[in-house]
Amino acid sequence: SSGAVLPSQYGSPHMSRDTVGYGQFPPDPKWPGGAKVALNFVLNYEEGGENCLLHGDDKSENLLSEIVGASAYPGQRHANMESLYDFGARSGFWRLHRLLTRQQVPCTVFAVGMALQRNPDAASAMVGAGWEVASHGYRWIDYQNVDPETEAEHIRKTVAVHESILGHRPVGIYQGKPNVHTRSLVCENGGFLYDCDSYADELPYWVHDYGRPHLVVPYTLSENDMRFAIPNGFSHGGEFFTYLRDHLDYLVKEAREVGGTGRMMNVGLHCRLVGRAGRAAGLEAFIEHAKSYGEEVWICRRDQIAKHWYENHWDSSWGQAPRVPLHGIEHQSKL
Secondary structure, three states, X not given: OOOOOOOOOOOOOXXXXXXXXXXXXXXXXXXXXHOOEEEEEEEEEOOOOEOOHHHOOOEOOOOOOOOOOOOOOEOOOOHHHHHHHHHHHHXXXXXXXXXXXHOOOOOEEEEOHHHHHHOXXXXXXXXXXXXXXXXXXXXXXXXXXXXXXXXXXXXXXXXXXXXXXXXXXXXXXXXXXXOOOHHHHHHHHOOOOEEOOOOOOOOOEEEOOOOOOEEEOOOOOOOEHHHHHOOOOOOOHHHHHHHHHHHHHHHXXXXXXXXXXXXXXXXXXXXXXXXXXXXXXXXXXXHHHHHOOHHHEEEOOHHHHHHHHHHHHOOHHHOOOOOOOOOOHHHHHHO
16 A cells, blocks of 8 residues: 555545445356346437437437447538438337347337337337336437436436336436436436446446435446447447357356356447348347357346346345336237
């Protein structure tokens, strides 16, 4: 030790940092059936909620499209960007819906509220497939400099959209482009049992900055098709498959070793990206590989992970654990 006094990373109520986490000996997650890995596919449904003058914004969208490195157009529409996003809602979503239902694979949708409003048929198909529909905020915009009052109103608004279109509120949320106030606003809303605005771990974890234990189920930007839309990312579906396969194989290998423990694996998907046929082929190849592990890989929804964590890793000294409802899961058996 240098003896120097470190600045504190305690930020309550506005998101503390923790650079230690579970440390060298993470807990046994006790996944169902003794699984080595809990594998969750996340379908980001954003198209129709992105930046666009038609949506009342002051600039066009610039992120995560075939136009790598695109700039936003202040005060102007971007015709090509709009149609690339429209492909995701009009075509890519339905390709991924066919793929996942054919493979009988559950998933979690990170659904932008405004996007759901614009395509109720897609929303209905999500429920009919037995997917969890979690919140991805009301808008797919950067909330870094949005004031807390406006962000809180957006959170309330997207909850109302879920209740109106899907018949129930979301239990999980991934704002995606949050700020240090976002988690406190999520907790103040009162109905969310987990959030995913973290990339800090390979297991769920509790935070205690907000008056009650709050569950974080971390997400990923690496096992994610967004890497098709960045420089030096994936160039074709085969690379996507190979990277996902290697990642899963290594997690299983680690868990099989003496003293090894299970992990969680996220796979992030976007309708306008992996919804292209050549990329979807790589995704399907990975799904078939993951299924070949049998009970060693638990393919599940994100709310199932949260429910499992509440039931197996809640400290009794905290009082009664909240119940995590699994809305629509009964539809899975009908596929």
